[in-house]
Structures are given as C-alpha cells and as structure tokens.
Amino acid sequence: MRALLCKTYGGIDDLSEEEVASPKPGPGEVRVKVAACGVNFPDTLIVAGKYQFKPDPPFSPGGEISGVVDALGEGVTAVAVGDSVVATTLWGGFAEEIVIAADKVMRRPEAMDPVIAAGFSMTYGTAIHALVQRGALKRGEALLVLGASGGVGMAAVEIGKALGATVIAAASSADKLAIAKEAGADITINYTDQPLKDAVKEATGGKGADVVFDPVGGDFTEQALRATGWGGRLLIIGFAAGAIPKIPANLTLLKGCAVVGVFWGDFVRREPEANRANFDRLFAWVADGTLKPLVSETFALADAPEALRRLAARQAVGKLVVDLTK
Ligand SMILES: NC(=O)c1ccc[n+]([C@@H]2O[C@H](COP(=O)([O-])OP(=O)(O)OC[C@H]3O[C@@H](n4cnc5c(N)ncnc54)[C@H](OP(=O)(O)O)[C@@H]3O)[C@@H](O)[C@H]2O)c1
Known part of the structure; x- marks a missing residue:
C-alpha cells in the first residue's frame, strides 16, 4: 500500500x-x-x-x-x-x-x-469539548473565537451558534471574516488592523466576552485576555502563531476570570463515554443541517x-x- x-x-x-x-x-x-x-x-x-x-x-x-x-x-x-x-x-x-x-x-x-x-472529528470534537466541558458556554453569552476561519475556529463558530451564543469572529483578513460570517458569526473583527480588546469591548457594550476560544496563541492571547469580561473563561486551545504566550496573572484577578486548558486527545482517552455523547450531539446537528x-x-x-x-x-x-x- x-x-x-x-x-x-x-x-x-x-x-x-x-x-x-x-x-x-x-x-x-x-x-x-x-x-x-x-x-x-x-x-x-x-x-x-x-x-x-x-x-x-x-x-x-x-x-x-x-x-x-x-x-x-x-x-x-x-x-x-x-x-x-x-x-x-x-x-x-x-x-x-x-x-x-x-x-x-x-x-x-x-x-x-x-x-x-x-x-x-478532530476540529468539531475539540471545539465541542472546549465550549461545553471546559468553557460551560451558556445560551445568550458572548463567545469570541480567534482564528475563526481555520479548522477548529470555524467549528467553534458553528457550535457556538448551535449552543445559542452571540459569536464574535476574529481573523486576519476580510476574506477569512466573510467565511466566518457565512458559518454564522454575528460580529466580525479583523485583529490585524485594530486592537482586539477595544473592538470586543465595543461589540459587547463594554462588558467583554464571556468565553474566548484561542487556537492562535502568541501576542493574541494577552489581547484576548484583556477582551475577556467579568467571570469569563479564556480557553487555551493551541498556538498556531508559534509562540507560547506568558500572560499577566493580575488580569485574571481583576476580571474574576479563568484561564482554562483544553486537551481533546487526552479527554478522548480518559473520558470516552463523554466524547461519544459529544459526537452523538454533533452528528445530530449535521443531520438536521445545524452544522455545515x-x-x-x-x-x-x-x-x-x-x-x-x-x-x-x-x-x-x-x-x-x-x-x-x-
Ligand atoms: N487543544 C486541543 O485539543 C487541540 C486539538 C486540535 C487542534 N489544536 C490546535 O489548534 C490550533 C489550530 O489548529 P487548526 O487545525 O484549526 O489550524 P488552522 O486551520 O491552520 O487554523 C489556525 C488559524 O490560526 C491563525 N494563525 C495565526 N497565526 C498563524 C500562523 N503563523 N500560522 C498559521 N496559522 C496562524 C490563522 O488564522 P488568521 O490568519 O485569521 O489569524 C489560522 O486560520 C493548532 O495550534 C492546533 O495544534 C488543539
């Protein structure tokens, strides 16, 4: 072969x-x-x-x-x-x-x-685990997705909408943002031509995002933490930009927020039944056209x-x- x-x-x-x-x-x-x-x-x-x-x-x-x-x-x-x-x-x-x-x-x-x-399986499996088990995303909350036209990013946009969140998509070009919008994003932000924190605060009436999905890392993570609201959850998914960020811990204190790691591969190994239940939900969403x-x-x-x-x-x-x- x-x-x-x-x-x-x-x-x-x-x-x-x-x-x-x-x-x-x-x-x-x-x-x-x-x-x-x-x-x-x-x-x-x-x-x-x-x-x-x-x-x-x-x-x-x-x-x-x-x-x-x-x-x-x-x-x-x-x-x-x-x-x-x-x-x-x-x-x-x-x-x-x-x-x-x-x-x-x-x-x-x-x-x-x-x-x-x-x-x-990898992108949607990661995104649903991140948003449901790790981020406890609730209907009506504001979800910020970085790298929103990439593999896990687009999955997070679609699943965020399916869970009833208001989805703010951030990406590096107008073309990529158009694709995120097509996938259901409510608001789009080009994070290469404006400060992410300011744009997210404006989009959320000054509150900041409730949940942030960050597969990009590098300098974007500190900006994403600054864009997180009171009681928010910043989900660490990956570091596509290359650098593993160091973040000012005082910001988590000031915002009463959590920085939450996501490791889907180990979740599958440690909690196979929960992963299968996630996939039952995902496949049902594919069947009824919620996910495309x-x-x-x-x-x-x-x-x-x-x-x-x-x-x-x-x-x-x-x-x-x-x-x-x-
Ligand atoms: N934690 C987990 O369990 C888990 C599971 C699967 C994947 N991951 C991680 O998630 C990340 C994304 O994976 P993916 O398969 O979705 O990748 P992808 O399709 O390539 O998406 C990554 C996005 O990151 C952004 N980006 C910013 N700087 C970049 C750079 N220098 N090079 C490449 N992309 C850059 C790009 O969006 P813009 O151009 O719009 O910025 C791109 O769309 C990876 O770090 C991967 O290891 C984690």
Whole structure:
C-alpha cells in the first residue's frame, strides 16, 4: 500500500510517499481502507517532533480518517468488515490502510460524505469539548473565537451558534471574516488592523466576552485576555502563531476570570463515554443541517505535503482534506 512517511523528525519537505507492507490487525484492532484523511495543524507539529504525541519514525502523519473496515483482529465483534467508519487516529492516516483499536472507530453517518466526514472529528470534537466541558458556554453569552476561519475556529463558530451564543469572529483578513460570517458569526473583527480588546469591548457594550476560544496563541492571547469580561473563561486551545504566550496573572484577578486548558486527545482517552455523547450531539446537528462543515480543497496523497504547507503558511480556510480516491 502507499503511505506518506516521516522517516525522521524534520520538516514537511522531508516527507516521502512510499510503498510499504499492508498492516495486519492484532487482537482488538481493525484495519481500515482509508477513503480520506483530514489535514490539521498538529500534523505540521508531529512531523517536527514538536507535538504532545511523538510516534517513533517511520510513521505516517494524518490524525483523522474516514474509510471502510476491511479486516478484523481477534476478538472484535462490535465492528464488521464493510462498515463505513470515521476515526481519530492522531497519526497514520496519510496512507491507503491503517490499523487502529476497534473501540476508536465510530460509524460514519450515512448522509455524511466520506471527504466531509474525514475532516470532521478532530476540529468539531475539540471545539465541542472546549465550549461545553471546559468553557460551560451558556445560551445568550458572548463567545469570541480567534482564528475563526481555520479548522477548529470555524467549528467553534458553528457550535457556538448551535449552543445559542452571540459569536464574535476574529481573523486576519476580510476574506477569512466573510467565511466566518457565512458559518454564522454575528460580529466580525479583523485583529490585524485594530486592537482586539477595544473592538470586543465595543461589540459587547463594554462588558467583554464571556468565553474566548484561542487556537492562535502568541501576542493574541494577552489581547484576548484583556477582551475577556467579568467571570469569563479564556480557553487555551493551541498556538498556531508559534509562540507560547506568558500572560499577566493580575488580569485574571481583576476580571474574576479563568484561564482554562483544553486537551481533546487526552479527554478522548480518559473520558470516552463523554466524547461519544459529544459526537452523538454533533452528528445530530449535521443531520438536521445545524452544522455545515466546510472542506475548501482536497488533495491527492502525493500532494499532502502541499496541504500541510498551506496550513503552516496561514493560507487555509475551513478544512483541507487528503482524498485517497484521487
Ligand atoms: N487543544 C486541543 O485539543 C487541540 C486539538 C486540535 C487542534 N489544536 C490546535 O489548534 C490550533 C489550530 O489548529 P487548526 O487545525 O484549526 O489550524 P488552522 O486551520 O491552520 O487554523 C489556525 C488559524 O490560526 C491563525 N494563525 C495565526 N497565526 C498563524 C500562523 N503563523 N500560522 C498559521 N496559522 C496562524 C490563522 O488564522 P488568521 O490568519 O485569521 O489569524 C489560522 O486560520 C493548532 O495550534 C492546533 O495544534 C488543539
């Protein structure tokens, strides 16, 4: 089978497409013929050895897939050969086949296209966990989303609206903000041409945001904290801008607010039932049209490095997906 391999930690340019042996499922595992694999910012970190998870090279990046189960390991009864599934794999998805634990796969809703489904689980799974379990977002509250046209950002905009919040989308260009607006944002702010704090205060009648969703980091995080209102929750999602921020702790005292970490991968491992309940809710929202995930571009396996370059260069909107049928 063909696979995109990271043979040693390094850059995106070091990845190579190669022919490798078909993997065999062990006890409790299934093999999935991959239809498509979502592209996520963590893929750019994992190949550099800079992510929370550090698989031993050689490995394939690619953290979320859709596909069809084509072989079962010993003792697997909950899944059958021929089932259409989705799974969060963390890595291994940029390949024609992947072996994963059977309890990690979920049935793909029939109405969901395999390409859309492949780009869904990591971003929407992270965003709902952040807003519901970590941020306790309530109907009528003001939610500020940074990087609002990116993968997790757009998911947070849509889920924030589904939960009844007023959504303020912040991004770096008019085009990106138009996409966030299309996804349901009520108010948009270009945070590269005006101070975020002032714009959010103006949009909230001086109160500040109740919940802030921050996947960007760098200098934006302190601005986001300054834009947070009394009793607010600043959700630390990631650091796409590169730098891990240090924040003035006195601001949390003055605002009576909380800075809350979000680590979806570990939530899935520690609280699988709560994660499945989140997905029941997400799939119901997809079925009734509340969520309309945007895949802006698809790539063949050989072009997966180009998709990663786009993400790293801040050029992607919505989701990029590698389509193994291309
Ligand atoms: N905590 C968790 O459990 C979890 C789970 C999944 C992902 N994440 C993290 O969430 C972050 C976003 O992931 P994603 O897949 O949604 O990425 P993405 O689609 O590339 O979105 C990231 C956004 O960050 C903004 N950005 C600002 N400076 C940037 C820079 N120098 N390079 C790239 N983007 C920059 C961009 O928006 P503007 O141009 O509008 O600023 C971009 O749309 C990553 O740090 C990832 O590791 C965390």
